[in-house]
Amino acid sequence: MATDTLNPRSWLYPTPRGLYCEPGDFYVDPAVAVPRAVITHGHGDHARPGHRASLATPETLAIMRTRFEDMPNTVQQPLAYGESVRLGEVDVRLAPAGHILGSAQAVLAFKGQRIVVSGDFKRRPDPTCPPFEPVPCDVFITEATFALPVFHHPSDAGEIGKLLRSVDTFPERTHLVGVYALGKCQRVIKLLRAAGYDKRIWLHGALLALCKLYQDHGIDLGDVAPVSDAILETFRGAIVLCPPSAMADRWSRRFADPVAALCSGWMGVRARARQRGAELPLVISDHADWPELTQTLKDVGAPKVWVTHGREEALVHYARSIGIDAEALHLAGREEEGA
Amino acid sequence: MQAFAQLLDSLSFEAARIAKLRLIETYLRAAPDPDRGWALAALTGGLDFPAAKPALLRGFGQEKIGEELFALSYDYVGDLAETLALIWETDPAAGPPPSLGEVVETLQRATRTQTPAILKRWLDALDSTGRWALLKLLTGALRVGVSARLAKQAAANIGGQPVETVEEIWHGLTPPYRPLFDWLLQGAPRPSSNAGGAFLPPMLANPIDRAELDVLDPAHFRAEWKWDGIRVQVASSGGVKRLFSRAGEDISGAFPDIVEAIDFDGVFDGELLVRREEAVAPFNDLQQRLNRKSVTPKMLKEHPAHVRLYDVLQLDGEDLRGLPFDQRRAHLEAWMALAPRARFDLSPLVSFHDWAHLAELREAMKSDGIEGLMLKRADSGYLAGRPKGPWFKWKRDPMLADCVLMYAQRGHGKRSSFYSDFTFGCWRPASSEAADGTRELAPVGKAYFGFTDEELRWLDKWVRDHTTNRFGPVREVAQELVLEVAFDGIARSSRHKSGVALRFPRISRIRRDKPAAEADTVDNLLRLLP
Numbered sequence: 001m002a003t004d005t006l007n008p009r010s011w012l013y014p015t016p017r018g019l020y021c022e023p024g025d026f027y028v029d030p031a032v033a034v035p036r037a038v039i040t041h042g043h044g045d046h047a048r049p050g051h052r053a054s055l056a057t058p059e060t061l062a063i064m065r066t067r068f069e070d071m072p073n074t075v076q077q078p079l080a081y082g083e084s085v086r087l088g089e090v091d092v093r094l095a096p097a098g099h100i101l102g103s104a105q106a107v108l109a110f111k112g113q114r115i116v117v118s119g120d121f122k123r124r125p126d127p128t129c130p131p132f133e134p135v136p137c138d139v140f141i142t143e144a145t146f147a148l149p150v151f152h153h154p155s156d157a158g159e160i161g162k163l164l165r166s167v168d169t170f171p172e173r174t175h176l177v178g179v180y181a182l183g184k185c186q187r188v189i190k191l192l193r194a195a196g197y198d199k200r201i202w203l204h205g206a207l208l209a210l211c212k213l214y215q216d217h218g219i220d221l222g223d224v225a226p227v228s229d230a231i232l233e234t235f236r237g238a239i240v241l242c243p244p245s246a247m248a249d250r251w252s253r254r255f256a257d258p259v260a261a262l263c264s265g266w267m268g269v270r271a272r273a274r275q276r277g278a279e280l281p282l283v284i285s286d287h288a289d290w291p292e293l294t295q296t297l298k299d300v301g302a303p304k305v306w307v308t309h310g311r312e313e314a315l316v317h318y319a320r321s322i323g324i325d326a327e328a329l330h331l332a333g334r335e336e337e338g339a
Numbered sequence: 340m341q342a343f344a345q346l347l348d349s350l351s352f353e354a355a356r357i358a359k360l361r362l363i364e365t366y367l368r369a370a371p372d373p374d375r376g377w378a379l380a381a382l383t384g385g386l387d388f389p390a391a392k393p394a395l396l397r398g399f400g401q402e403k404i405g406e407e408l409f410a411l412s413y414d415y416v417g418d419l420a421e422t423l424a425l426i427w428e429t430d431p432a433a434g435p436p437p438s439l440g441e442v443v444e445t446l447q448r449a450t451r452t453q454t455p456a457i458l459k460r461w462l463d464a465l466d467s468t469g470r471w472a473l474l475k476l477l478t479g480a481l482r483v484g485v486s487a488r489l490a491k492q493a494a495a496n497i498g499g500q501p502v503e504t505v506e507e508i509w510h511g512l513t514p515p516y517r518p519l520f521d522w523l524l525q526g527a528p529r530p531s532s533n534a535g536g537a538f539l540p541p542m543l544a545n546p547i548d549r550a551e552l553d554v555l556d557p558a559h560f561r562a563e564w565k566w567d568g569i570r571v572q573v574a575s576s577g578g579v580k581r582l583f584s585r586a587g588e589d590i591s592g593a594f595p596d597i598v599e600a601i602d603f604d605g606v607f608d609g610e611l612l613v614r615r616e617e618a619v620a621p622f623n624d625l626q627q628r629l630n631r632k633s634v635t636p637k638m639l640k641e642h643p644a645h646v647r648l649y650d651v652l653q654l655d656g657e658d659l660r661g662l663p664f665d666q667r668r669a670h671l672e673a674w675m676a677l678a679p680r681a682r683f684d685l686s687p688l689v690s691f692h693d694w695a696h697l698a699e700l701r702e703a704m705k706s707d708g709i710e711g712l713m714l715k716r717a718d719s720g721y722l723a724g725r726p727k728g729p730w731f732k733w734k735r736d737p738m739l740a741d742c743v744l745m746y747a748q749r750g751h752g753k754r755s756s757f758y759s760d761f762t763f764g765c766w767r768p769a770s771s772e773a774a775d776g777t778r779e780l781a782p783v784g785k786a787y788f789g790f791t792d793e794e795l796r797w798l799d800k801w802v803r804d805h806t807t808n809r810f811g812p813v814r815e816v817a818q819e820l821v822l823e824v825a826f827d828g829i830a831r832s833s834r835h836k837s838g839v840a841l842r843f844p845r846i847s848r849i850r851r852d853k854p855a856a857e858a859d860t861v862d863n864l865l866r867l868l869p
Binding site: 148149150151152154158162169170247248249250251252253260268269270271273274275276277278279280281291311313314317318 | 345349351352353354358361362365404405407408409411412415416417418421422425426428466467749751755756811812
């Protein structure tokens with residue numbers, strides 16, 4: 001598969017605007033508006049408005065249209081999982097990343113060399129998207145959000161069990177669950193349903209559009225309703241989902257003595273959970289934890305690994321210890337949020 | 340162990356007292372014996388193991404993932420026990436996790452050399468919360484914000500008993516407290532309290548002010564100074580001598596000077612003070628002696644402890660609590676007259692003829708060691724708890740300072756959407772050679788009560804509208820709002836940037852009318868020092 005003479009950095013490299021593929025003349029998840037972008041998934045630090053052309057899965061494009069007022073000025077090029085397209089001299093394919101609805105890895109092939117830009121990914125099952133597909137490659141670009149051995153995300157069912165146990169212990173309080181609007185929100189609803197919780201789940205207004213989009217994609221969320229529609233509802237014992245920022249907002253005052261639950265991979269570390277004001281931290285993450293990251297390096301078998309956004313140092317150290325040629329790749333515009 | 344670990348985990352994130360109680364009660368009801376008894380012992384500080392040394396845990400971690408990755412992990416998490424709990428992986432082949440009872444009973448028998456191997460087996464079998472709780476238990480620092488009294492309150496609640504009845508028998512009980520739970524939950528007889536050195540639940544006073552006094556007949560009341568130390572009980576019976584805090588915590592270990600001086604059989608109510616010659620030292624001096632398991636000879640010499648007696652509850656085996664105050668006082672005075680006692684003296688009665696006279700005496704008393712006055716009905720017995728009517732505390736008027744709001748932090752529970760914890764400061768020169776007179780604010784304290792609900796809403800809005808910077812849940816605000824802060828005392832402190840620490844600060848008024856530049860200076864505060 002590899003050609004010994006070709007330096008991968010010669011055709012795919014970081015620039016201030018983002019990761020640039022020269023022979024294809026496109027950027028992957030650029031930080032600013034560019035002529036041509038390949039987008040791995042719909043989160044704000046990967047998908048931005050204003051590109052002249054965007055290539056992504058049909059689901060990701062639908063998410064971008066919902067977030068960016070239909071993007072009338074962007075040429076949208078849908079590419080379903082598994083299909084290929086040629087951009088310039090580069091073959092581009094999108095493989096499932098298991099992160100959120102529509103999330104993909106960009107599989108780029110040029111002169112017999114294959115680089116996989118994994119975007120954000122996780123390995124555990126998610127009822128809202130197909131699982132991560134390990135693609136053998138010459139260079140694997142991995143995220144490192146939770147790349148420290150302290151991150152072992154516990155089972156989703158166990159964390160949802162914590163939430164339901166708290167609802168039992170404090171039946172008179174509202175459980176206010178902080179979730180990111182895209183992905184986490186819908187996954188948490190599905191996990192609650194899988195745990196047998198069939199009561200109405202209330203939603204903050206900022207979550208409505210994306211929940212509708214998920215439902216339109218055939219993901220059944222059960223009985224959900226906006227908080228603003230409630231009439232004579234005390235919310236005692238209710239589960240209400242909202243963006244984390246709304247928990248500190250005056251909006252949350254309508255609830256009786258709320259329990260502040262937050263769903264994020266960061267909740268596994270106490271100091272972080274306290275910093276964020278969580279009373280009920282739930283470790284539910286859409287990113288790979290340490291065992292998933294290290295397993296993935298073995299699964300894709302790439303001799304070269306570039307590590308981006310997060311704790312690069314630990315993962316680079318680990319990769320080198322198992323004989324992989326690893327280095328950190330610093331990309332503009334990546335944030336920690338949304339984890 | 341897993342259920343106990345979940346309890347500790349929940350407690351560590353819960354700030355509200357009532358919710359903490361609910362969590363502990365739920366656990367105590369559901370957990371089997373002897374686990375719940377060991378849990379209660381852990382929460383009340385009654386478990387003592389040969390502690391696991393940090394070096395042992397660090398060694399475990401390095402062995403598991405190597406020095407470099409362990410260093411990166413510890414650096415990120417910042418807590419050794421938590422780091423180890425997180426990096427360790429559960430081994431499905433390790434068998435079922437140990438129960439709390441198994442953990443405690445095994446550790447009590449294990450030798451120092453056996454402990455590491457046992458510990459590794461448990462770490463393999465537990466999940467990460469379980470490992471965290473186990474390591475917290477072993478390193479001797481639970482730090483989940485539960486006082487011994489709160490844990491006893493939870494135990495009392497599951498049996499529908501007042502906490503005083505649990506405190507009264509507590510020192511006759513040993514972990515895992517089987518007879519206690521049999522009484523609370525199974526209707527077995529109440530365990531007896533006649534063990535030596537038992538704690539008797541104290542009688543507490545309600546606050547009162549000048550206006551409320553007018554409906555009371557001064558002839559029915561006795562007055563005495565309210566000394567500024569900590570309320571204690573000196574209990575000696577059946578050869579067991581103990582010093583208890585008001586909440587029934589045994590603090591004998593920190594005060595061997597007091598315990599050694601007990602050469603009598605009786606239970607006394609009094610105030611623990613640091614006393615040099617005749618003078619009562621500031622509260623700060625006493626604080627140096629609190630919260631220690633043992634105490635150095637130097638400390639004993641420089642901060643000698645003393646108990647000023649208020650009342651007698653038991654004398655030579657006779658229970659005096661049913662007697663009226665005047666009769667107990669007569670017993671106390673007669674007993675004190677028998678022999679001089681170096682570490683004990685009598686809190687004198689303050690004689691007065693009417694409330695106006697007493698008010699004058701209260702005004703005139705400037706001594707730093709006095710917090711105010713106590714008023715006790717002459718005909719009242721010694722009643723456990725805080726009965727309404729017989730005892731009142733009439734505190735000194737607080738000191739006041741005008742401070743500038745600097746930071747606000749969000750509260751918890753009902754207050755989680757409100758900025759309700761306020762850090763305020765006073766002015767000082769911006770640097771030692773600030774010849775140009777530039778000044779800066781130095782934080783002098785933090786308060787989260789004193790205001791009404793309406794004022795809180797106003798403050799919250801003000802904070803949101805005047806935020807200049809954010810640090811997680813904390814907002815820095817424009818230095819424009821003056822708060823009148825009330826406090827009960829002031830001491831020098833090297834831990835505070837401003838060099839002073841306020842005692843019991845609270846917001847007494849919002850001074851919207853006052854420009855921030857006219858707020859007090861740190862120098863003004865220093866002048867209030869005793």
